[in-house]
Amino acid sequence: MDPLHNAMSCCLYPQERLREESILPFSAFLTDNFGRRHSYLRMSLTEKCNLRCQYCMPEDGVKLTPRSQLLSTSEVLTLARLFVQEGVEKIRLTGGEPLIRPDVLDIIAELRKLEGLKTIAVTTNGMNLARLLPKLKDAGLNLINISLDSLVPAKFEFIVRRKGFHKVIEGIDKAIEMGYNPVKVNCVVMRGLNEDELLDFVALTEKKPLEVRFIEYMPFDGNKWNFKKMVSYQEMLDHIRQQWPNLEKLQTGQTETAKTFKVPGFKGQVGFITSMSDHFCGSCNRLRITADGNLKVCLFGNSEVSLRDVLRSGASNEELLQIIGAAVGRKKKQHAGMFSISQMKNRPMILIGG
Template sequence: IDRHRLSCRSPQRRTMGSRLGPLVRSSHLISTRLVSDTTPTSASSIPTRLTEIIKPTVFVPPPPADSATELSRESQLMNRRKAIQTAIREKESTSLLPSFEDNFGRKHTYLRIALTEKCNLRCLYCMPAEGIPLTPKPHLLTVDEIVRIVEVFAAHGMDKIRLTGGEPSVRKDFTDIVRRIKAVEGVTQIGVTTNGIAIGKRLQELRDAGLSQMNISLDSLNPEKYMMITRTNGFQKVMETIKNAEGLFDSVKVNVVVMKNVNDMEICDFIEMTKDRNLSVRFIEFMPFGGNKFTLNKFFSYKDMWQMVEQRFGDKIYRLVDTPNDTTKAFRIRGYQGEFGFITSMTEHFCATCNRVRVTADGNLKVCLHGNSEVSLRDVMRSGATDAELSETISKAVKRKKKQHAGVENLQHLKNRPMILIGG
């Protein structure tokens, strides 16, 4: 395929990419024939020159042929495979719109969006004991606004979406939101961070709607301590949700916020959960946010956690290969099915490879979890802005993203939202 043709900036180039996707995902199909996307697409939605290059076809088994004919056909198939691969490389190297990139070369491909500020727990590290004033409903994002934001981000190459809260499952329309986001072109993964209390009854419908990943918060394996941390009695429901989610979703992770003299002594017990279960347990350093009464006396560092784990498991621990933009140092115990890891936001931050931004339930864009700078996308949309103007607002905010956060010593004095109002 002529590389010049595929580098055209026609707004329909994403259609080409979506039609090529199924071909690349199935090497068997590529090696035998070209197939069309099962989703009907009008001819007018594809550039004319591209329709001449890649035409939907219906496969008809060829008649028997002699060896010379077979060699000729094999040569043609090889040339067509090369053409497809060239098209895919062009598609991957040049998105429809440029990525949201900051001044340090970090391209952002991961959007975390809070669906609500409401939660059915009152966790010590997230919700102030006195509660919080909720944003009036008219000031929260509507479902259409949520989907529009996802569409704009996806057009710039942001393919991974995580839905947070509050607790996302308290929304009656949660499943419908997942379904609508899944329908957005370019979105490849949808995950949720949940406390596991109410979501347990909706696991299958959420999977059917397009949810692929589930992170479940569980800070103690002791029911009484769990109630002390969350100020709610829901331990058994969470354990049932974890069990039922295994095997249903592509990944199930258990998030544990570790606090000194609260649950630090349970770290090895959590790792034992991975012995016969395909779970990923992640230990998160306690982080300072508004109203969570963070003190260094409660802080239990990655180094402290590691010493505890190493003392228990020794040379049976081995490191797993990091994936690009990963926030977790991942490990496995030899002979265990699952894995565990550490999110070291405070002591060994991963700012240099950060590829994520957040949108709060009231529509504010936060380019850094630990920064207090925000831009209202809600106000921009409600002022009548076009998608191009919304994109420009996002791009400018991302450009202002700092190289790294201020560090635990300074963050504890920085005024920031409570975690419940940011989105876990």
């Protein structure tokens, strides 16, 4: 190696040197003790939301973190950059409601510049989507998940404790019109509330390129989780098969959370997120950063480590990576199971970011 090249290689940024020396083909810092490679990062942009969904937020609301303790735009981007350098290929922006963060377009535009980042996704309640979507698409948004738990306006208002059903429908139609395919629609199924609408949701996929995803009701602080309210994947599937016996299962990627099915001839498809009855911990490739900068290696785990505090202490990227790697290394083989989870202390969903 010539002396100039030798000198240059010594001056590589620490994370580049680390990558060059020891962590190809995938970052050791993002690989846990069970060989799971974490290439998908979910970043919460805000704890605030313009809805008050029953399964997400306690009825009396939540105590919001002071703004100064939330990640700033530059801190969000610093962490995103670091994770992408280590092999993250997909970042999903969540909340609260991410589209109420004033700088969401700037964040997406900056993420778009990161080499190696293939997918930028957003999970939204759809209230502001129709208005913002052209700008979101221009900024570089690839994927959209929209939450919708009822197709009956009055029931929708009861579940989310706010008006706005028609805005959400408008947002879904706008996403289809702008070429997003599939547009994912997330529906949390709760017994006695909306399980009678399963067939109506499946019927939506006949003419529209939607993927309706039925999510098993999950326990979080303040949402009054009750095993009797949970409708299992198998029960939902059996009910749908009575109407469409030829429902076919589709092949999915190893790290996909949804079990997906299609009614032959329908434009869209349906999926099931079976976190409670049939966990998919063995193929989990997700990490989460909360709006206040805590890294959660499992949605249902209550252990967190503050990356914000490390960042603000002036730590180097190398020091940050050691802390991230240690947290990932502590990730358990699987979550505790639905009965144990319902007894555990964890944040309300609104403060985790989904």
